[in-house]
Amino acid sequence: xxxxxxxxxxxxxxxxxxxxxxxxxxxxxxxxxxxxxxxxxxxxxxxxxxxxxxxxxxxxxxxxxxxxxxxxxxxxxxxxxxxxxxxxxxxxxxxxxxxxxxxxxxxxxxxxxxxxxxxxxxxxxxxxxxxxxxxxxxxxxxxxxxxxxxxxxxxxxxxxxxxxxxxxxxxxxxxxxxxxxxxxxxxxx
Numbered sequence: 001x002x003x004x005x006x007x008x009x010x011x012x013x014x015x016x017x018x019x020x021x022x023x024x025x026x027x028x029x030x031x032x033x034x035x036x037x038x039x040x041x042x043x044x045x046x047x048x049x050x051x052x053x054x055x056x057x058x059x060x061x062x063x064x065x066x067x068x069x070x071x072x073x074x075x076x077x078x079x080x081x082x083x084x085x086x087x088x089x090x091x092x093x094x095x096x097x098x099x100x101x102x103x104x105x106x107x108x109x110x111x112x113x114x115x116x117x118x119x120x121x122x123x124x125x126x127x128x129x130x131x132x133x134x135x136x137x138x139x140x141x142x143x144x145x146x147x148x149x150x151x152x153x154x155x156x157x158x159x160x161x162x163x164x165x166x167x168x169x170x171x172x173x174x175x176x177x178x179x180x181x182x183x184x185x186x187x188x189x
Contacts, residue, residue: 004083005083006081006083007081007083007124011124012081014124015081015086015118015120015124016079016081016086018037018118018126019037019079019086019118019126020079021033021037022034022037022126022129023076023088023090025037026062026072026074027072027073027074029062029066031059031062034062035055035058035059037126038125038126038127039125039126039127040053040054040127041053041054041055041057041058042054042058042127042128042129043058043128043129043130043131044128044129044130044131044173044175044176045131046130046131046132046133046176047131047132047133047134048135049172049173050172050173051173051175051176064100064101065100067098067099068094068096068097068098068099068100068105069094069095069096069097069098069100070094070095070097070098071093071094071095071097072092072094073092073093073094074090074091074092074093075090075091075093076088076089076090077089077090077091077113084119084120085117085118085119085120086117086118086120087115087116087117087118088115088116088118089114089115090113090114090115090116091111091112091113091114092110092111092114092133093109093110093111093112094109094110095107095108095109096108096109096110096142099163101163101167102162102163102164102166102167103139103159103160103163103164103167104159104160104163106142106143106145106146106156106160108141108142108143108144108145108146109141109142109145110137110138110141110142111141112133112134112138112141113133113137114131114133115131115133116129116130116131116132117129117130117131117132139160139164143157143160
């Protein structure tokens, strides 16, 4: 399939069902079924410039994010099709009840607008979920409820800032660096 060939309606429906099943299974934390939507699980998180490739890394990503946000949920805003992808705009919601990397739990909630590109290859296999979002929006929300006059909340805020600084400055995953406007799936590894 070329970048200008649009798939048939049956293909679009099959892709859409797979993506909706993927979202549904993620909310239920049914990782086996979620992973089964890929022949080779692969996530690209553009905000952090990180890649989770293969079943072990993706399961680790699921575990880390659900420890941090055990009630994580999605509210789909819109779903669109392209020649090689299903594009989903959604709200991601959750309560920060566990550590997120080196950032301690804050108890704060977030509702963050995101876009995910579910990329398909020529054989109609899901090869990548590429997610775009604003990390600062999440951090502002989960930290925003802390009372800066309360010593306990100030300590949490200080630990969160120290955790963010410890996580800052890492090198982006090199698989996300190539610019290939004519091959949107080129960086999927």
